[in-house]
Amino acid sequence: GDSVTQMEGPVTLSEEAFLTINCTYTATGYPSLFWYVQYPGEGLQLLLKATKADDKGSNKGFEATYRKETTSFHLEKGSVQVSDSAVYFCALSDKGGGADGLTFGKGTHLIIQP
Amino acid sequence: EAGVAQSPRYKIIEKRQSVAFWCNPISGHATLYWYQQILGQGPKLLIQFQNNGVVDDSQLPKDRFSAERLKGVDSTLKIQPAKLEDSAVYLCASSLQFTDTEAFFGQGTRLTVV
Numbered sequence: 001g002d003s004v005t006q007m008e009g010p011v012t013l014s015e016e017a018f019l020t021i022n023c024t025y026t027a028t029g030y031p032s033l034f035w036y037v038q039y040p041g042e043g044l045q046l047l048l049k050a051t052k053a054d055d056k057g058s059n060k061g062f063e064a065t066y067r068k069e070t071t072s073f074h075l076e077k078g079s080v081q082v083s084d085s086a087v088y089f090c091a092l093s094d095k096g097g098g099a100d101g102l103t104f105g106k107g108t109h110l111i112i113q114p
Numbered sequence: 115e116a117g118v119a120q121s122p123r124y125k126i127i128e129k130r131q132s133v134a135f136w137c138n139p140i141s142g143h144a145t146l147y148w149y150q151q152i153l154g155q156g157p158k159l160l161i162q163f164q165n166n167g168v169v170d171d172s173q174l175p176k177d178r179f180s181a182e183r184l185k186g187v188d189s190t191l192k193i194q195p196a197k198l199e200d201s202a203v204y205l206c207a208s209s210l211q212f213t214d215t216e217a218f219f220g221q222g223t224r225l226t227v228v
Contacts, residue, residue: 004156043118044157044205044217089156100145101170102217104156 005092006105014079014113021108023064023090031092033057033066033073036100038087047075049113051112085112098112115128117141118220121207126226132194134221139187139208145169147217148181149205155203163189172221 006023013019025031035047048057053068057059062077084086090105119138127133139146144165149157160179162170166186174181178197183189193200203222209215 042223043221044207045219046216080141091156101162103157104158105156106156 002031002092002103003088003095004103004105006088008106008109009087009109010111012036012056012111012113015090016079017112019075019077019080019084021073021088021090021110023073023105025071025073025090026093027071027092027094028104029094033064034037034091034093035062035064035073035075036089036090036091036104036105039083040086044089080110080112082112082114085110118206118208118218120204120220120223122223124224124226125223126228127196129198130195132192133225134190134192135195135204135206135225136205137189137191137206137220140191140218142220143188143208144211145209145215145217146183146189146217147189147205147207147209148189149207151205151222153202160191167225194227196221198227201225201227 002065003026031061032051034049036044037047038044048059051065056065064075087109088109089107091102093102095101128175146163148160149158150160151157159180160174163183166183181191203224205222207219209217
């Protein structure tokens with residue numbers, strides 16, 4: 001079945017550091033890929049998505065590129081802020097670009113220190 | 115626009131007791147999802163409704179879990195009887211329709227079974 005593997009946390013960085021959170025997936029078809037973020041005390045929010053190979057999703061300074069050849073969707077940001085501290089979930093759906101039947105990774109807790 | 119509302123926020127029960135969670139999706143959203151998030155893991159889809167019909171309940175433990183969305187608006191998830199391993203956060207999400215639209219998540223209900 002489908003699965004998502006992401007780097008374990010917590011990941012602790014200093015403000016303005018470069019961020020990479022690795023995500024790889026296993027799926028039988030051509031899934032859509034997502035990053036969700038959960039800020040403290042809030043619900044999950046969609047951060048960005050990509051629906052086909054070589055697509056780049058971007059939002060709030062974060063980027064991720066759909067790499068079919070390496071089955072990866074790594075999250076990057078050039079300069080993190082304290083406000084980026086949250087739990088980040090990589091996810092896939094093999095049913096389209098929406099939320100139908102999402103499969104999530106375990107989450108990566110990101111801590112940004114001032 | 116009001117978000118996805120869930121109640122209660124927290125619940126502690128003894129094993130073998132029953133419990134119910136309530137979710138009110140964003141107005142006009144046809145699709146409603148219930149996810150289970152065990153500590154340290156990503157959310158797992160339990161059941162998906164399209165209006166008042168079930169689209170996917172393949173991962174719902176039907177011997178003890180039940181869910182309904184009778185009028186195609188709000189939904190209730192019930193566990194009877196609860197087991198220790200049911201301790202988790204139960205997330206409700208909704209989307210406008212089940213393909214190619216973003217899902218919006220509630221803050222969740224944290225259940226502790228003792």
